Amino acid sequence: MEIWMTAFGNVFDPMALLFIFAGVMMGVMLGAIPGLNSTMGTALLIPFTYAMDATSGLLLLSAVYCGGTFGGSISAILFNVPGSPEASVTGFDGYPMAKAGKAGKALGIAIMCSTIGGLFSVAVMNLISPLLAEVALTFSEPEYFALAFAALTLIATLGGNKMAKAFLIGFIGLLIATIGIDPMSGVERFTFGWSGLIGGVNFIVALIGAFAVGEILLTAESGSSIGGEGDVKVSTKMPSLAEMLKLKWNVLRSAVLGTLIGILPGVGATTASFIGYSEAVRWSKHPEKFGTGIPDGIAAPETANNAATGGAMVPLLTLGIPGSATTAVIIGGFMVHGLQPGPMLFLNQPDLMYSIFLAMYVANVFMFFSGIxxxxxxxxxxxxxxxxxxxxxxxxxxVGAFGIANSMSDVWIMFAFGLLGYVMKKYDYSVAPLIIALVLGGLAEESLRRGMRMEDYDLMAFLSRPIAGTILAVALLTLVWTLYSRFRHKPNVLAGEMQRPEVK
Structure with a gap:
């Protein structure tokens, strides 16, 4: 109780509250601008914490982290331009809802579910950090592959009645994910002698091109407006209690998944949002409606990616292992003040640890108002x-594509994906399978190959591992059931759908 009282005094000091609010506001703004994110914002702020005491500096960095994870959903919903990679899934349903004249409602759902996911993960971080960190350390390459494979099966469901198109685009995305240096042998693959591809295709650049540039070209050609009828003036509309009750199981499931995935070192909020969305589709009674602009399609990824923020802090604070790119930067904030995150910090600086716990509760509440x-x-x-x-x-x-690595190569890649996105949208190919495959392809390939080496190239050994086997079995059963359901109700689901549609 004495430690909590000290933490309460640290956090609710007027200057500390100002730092937290400023950090959240800055994080939301950075997240909403394409090409910027909480990782970049946190890195830029570390030098400014030199002049602060350790508690104030770390509270500021934690607040930027919380705000930045949500911020990307604003531009994803309003303009189909995800401000950050973890918000790309939000645009699948958020932008169609905005085009239908419901941008305010979409933003309200995103803000509410982001706040719930963030508060849930901080509560978990506070209560059972050491236990969950130990569980996360049992995950190895087979488990990472199982998670990636489970999320990739979402491609079949997103295809709707155009499953062949979805699979084709998904395979193209997986192929693009192999460009660059082979993670196992160090050999260049599919670079065609161009140095700009040696590092692979940055999925943030591809995401900006396919969504933003592709949408700009298509909208310019059609001459239509960016919003729906009567949607020029947007006022954020919070969901009612009845609407939130309809989303309760989706939100709870995504919060749990996001927290657990956030705890896994190196996975992060982007993977959490994809898996949260895929499980929402998997458990839905009407999976065909996802991608058309429904509340569940916003609630799932926004809850999951914000829940991953608290989850990613668990291995950082308890073991000194970063759970995401941003928490890896936050370690630098600790070291600036001569601190080494890990179990000894709970013994030597318990008031600092509990101050961070309490500050993240406050930051998520501030995020609600900053988001509006x-x-x-x-x-x-x-x-x-x-x-x-x-x-x-x-x-x-x-500017966002160039700013990621200060490279013109990324700008040309963005233009290429912009043209690809334009052609895909024009001929009724969904961009979502391309992005899903591109984001998860690298994780799936590397974890599969490393896992095969671990298990003496015995693929069946993956199924014998309790966690990996369970995830793979559920994913395979779901994929088979999805294919069976489509063929049972529409025997010609693959036949004829590849024909060129009429272009008006």
């Missing part, structure tokens, strides 16, 4: 004519 403010700010851009707004988005996308 920033969403209102960004929604004002929808009042512009698309002849002005489109080029502005294009400039932001180009």
């Amino acid at each position: 403010i920033v969403a209102k700010l960004f929604s004002n851009f929808r009042k512009l004519r698309y002849s002005i707004l489109g080029p502005c988005i294009f400039v932001f996308a180009t």
Whole structure:
């Protein structure tokens, strides 16, 4: 109780509250701008913490982390331009809802579910950090492959009645994911002698190109507006209690999954959002509605990716192992002040640890209000004519792609994916399978090959591992059932769907 009282005094000091609010606001703003994210914002702020005491500095960095994870969903919903990679899934249903004139409702669901997911994960972090960290350390390459494979099976469901198209685009995404240096042998693959591809295709660059540039080209060609009828003025509309009750199981499941996945070292919020979305589709009574603009398609990824923030802090604080890219940067914040995160920190600096716990509760509450403010700010851009707004988005996308690695190669890759996204949208191919395969392809390949080496190249050994075997069995059964259901109800699901659609 004495430690909690000290932490309470540290966090609810007016200056500390100001740092937390400023950090959350900065994180949301950075997350909403394509090409920027909480990792970059946290790294930029570390030098500024030199002049602060350790508690204030770490509270600021933690607040930026919380806010940045949510911020990307604002631009994903309003403009189909994910501000951060973990928000790319939110755009699958958020942008169609915005185009239907329900941008305010979509933003409200995203803000509410992000806050719930964040608070849930912090509660778990607070209560059972050491236990969950021990469980996470039992995960090895077979378990990582099983998680990636389970999320990849989502491609079959997202295909709807165009399953062959979804599989084709998914395979293209997996092929693109192999470009670059082979993770096992160090040999260059599919670079065609161009140095810009040696590091592989950065999925953030591909994501900006396929979603943002592709949408700009298609909208410019059609001459339509970015919003739906009567949707020029957007006012964030919070979901009612009845609407949240309809989403309760989806939110709870995504919160648990996001927290558990966040705890796994090196996995992070992006994978959590994809798996949260895939499980929402898997458990839904109407999976065919996902991707058309439904609340469940926003609630699942937003709950999962924000739950991953608290989860990723568990191995950082208890073992000194970063659970994500941003927490790896936060370790630098600890070291700046001469601290080494890990179990000894709980013994030597318990008031600091509990201050961080309490600050993340406060940061998630502040995120609720910051989200409303920033969403209102960004929604004002929808009042512009698309002849002005489109080029502005294009400039932001180009600057964001260049800023990731200060490389013109990324800009050319973004343009290429923009053209690919335009062609896919024009001929009714979903972009979602491409992004899912590109994001998870590297994790699936590397964990499969390392796991095969671990198990003496015996693939059946994967199934004999309790956790990996269970995940793989469920994923395979779901995939078979999805294929069976489609063929049972539509025997010609593959036949004829590859024909060129009429272009109006």
